[in-house]
Amino acid sequence: MIEFIHVEKIYSNKVKALQDVNVKIDKGEFVAVIGLSGAGKSTLIRCINRMHDITSGKLIVDGVEVNTLKGKQIRTFRKRIGMIFQSFNLVTRTSVLKNVLVSFVPDLPFWRKVTGIFSKEHKIEALTALDQVGILDKAYVRVDQLSGGQQQRVALARTLAQQPDIILADEPIASLDPVTAKQVMDDFQRINEELKISVIMNIHHVEMALQYAERIIGVRDGKIVFDGKTEAVTQEV
Ligand code: ADP
Ligand code: ADP
Numbered sequence: 240m241i242e243f244i245h246v247e248k249i250y251s252n253k254v255k256a257l258q259d260v261n262v263k264i265d266k267g268e269f270v271a272v273i274g275l276s277g278a279g280k281s282t283l284i285r286c287i288n289r290m291h292d293i294t295s296g297k298l299i300v301d302g303v304e305v306n307t308l309k310g311k312q313i314r315t316f317r318k319r320i321g322m323i324f325q326s327f328n329l330v331t332r333t334s335v336l337k338n339v340l341v342s343f344v345p346d347l348p349f350w351r352k353v354t355g356i357f358s359k360e361h362k363i364e365a366l367t368a369l370d371q372v373g374i375l376d377k378a379y380v381r382v383d384q385l386s387g388g389q390q391q392r393v394a395l396a397r398t399l400a401q402q403p404d405i406i407l408a409d410e411p412i413a414s415l416d417p418v419t420a421k422q423v424m425d426d427f428q429r430i431n432e433e434l435k436i437s438v439i440m441n442i443h444h445v446e447m448a449l450q451y452a453e454r455i456i457g458v459r460d461g462k463i464v465f466d467g468k469t470e471a472v473t474q475e476v
Contacts, residue, residue, distance in 0.1 A: 240266045240437070241287060241405070246296035248282050256282040258461040260296070266404070269431045269438045271452035271469075273445055278438055279461040280441040284407045286440065288320040289313050301404075321398030321436075323408040327390045331383040332417075335374065335393050339365040342401045368396040371434075372426050388419030395426055399434070406430070408440040410448065420444070424451045 241264040248257035256279045264270055272280045285291045286298055300316075329338050343361045357365075366473045368441055369375045372392040372436055382390060393413060398406055408427065412420035428451055430440045442448045448455060448469075455472050459464030464471065 240264065240301050242297075242299045243286075243438075244297040244299070246286065246298055247294050248279075248286060249294045251374055256285070256461050257293070257330055260267050260461075262456065262463060262466065264437065267431070267435045267437055269428070269452050270440065270454045270456060271448035272439065272441045272456045272458060273443065273448050274458035274464075276443065278458040281409055282461075283456075284409060284441055287405070287407055288317050288322060289422060290322075316429055318401055319404045321401060321403035321406040323391070323394055323398060323406060323411045325410040325413045326332065327387075328396045329382045329390055329393055329397075331390075332381065334379050334381055335385070335396075336362070336365055336378040338393055339368055339397045339400050342397045358417065365396070365400050368400040369393075371399055371430070372396045383429065387415050388390060388422055391415065391419075391423050394428060395423075395430070399430065399436075403436060405437045405439065408438065408442075410441050410443065412442065412444065420447065427451065 243260045245263040246253070246257055247259040249255050255300060258384065260283065272282050272283060282291060286293050287300065293306055303316070330341070340357045342359055343357065366375060366378060369378055372395050374389055374392050374396070377385060377389060382393060385393065412423050415423060424447055427438050427440065430436050433455070440452070452469055455465060455467065455469050456463060
């Protein structure tokens, strides 16, 4: 469903972040992208939802060539692709529920998202998403009252409420302690297995990658240096 064909990404400062990348990812896979800082992991996943434009080659998602999409088409396309960041990207001074409800009105300006009146249906969907990540009891708590792990779960619930086919996660556990990190990885695993959502995750924590992902893609200097089943990986990648 996701296919990179001879993809190259050169930033405006002439940094070649991706070189001749050829990768195919099927529906439902759990892929970990590993490599040193600056290797190109983040660029790789951010091209998938058009946060970055590729410079040459082709990137196809479900038969659509991503770089031919324009304006409104990009926004529609992005609704099917959830994005999780290291820094959670939540509105911390409002409730957990409000943060999830925001996913139903992505095109509204920020102040209307926060003051918006939401339908009962949306509220039920948002509460369902919170239940899926085990924090339904926090729905009416302000985000800044939660731990880092709980905040990342709110971000996951917000993404789930948008019913994506794919979740891109850019170092989702990098700022969490080991115990919390495992809980968040468990959530990703459950979401992948039960809801059949593909997960493509950048992660510098190799042991976590090996423990949770089915497939490992190793990136170095913008090139894919390893791509295979997790069982086939040795620690030296
Ligand atoms: P990783 O996620 O593996 O740390 P990145 O994809 O963030 O790697 O970065 C790959 C290379 O591209 C690095 O050399 C980085 O400095 C550069 N880079 C990343 N983002 C930008 C940007 N927006 N503009 C210019 N260069 C960038
Ligand atoms: P905007 O109102 O411009 O979408 P946001 O604060 O929502 O601003 O997002 C900041 C950046 O992160 C933008 O470049 C946006 O495209 C990107 N972004 C945030 N969330 C997502 C997402 N779920 N999918 C794709 N891109 C996202």
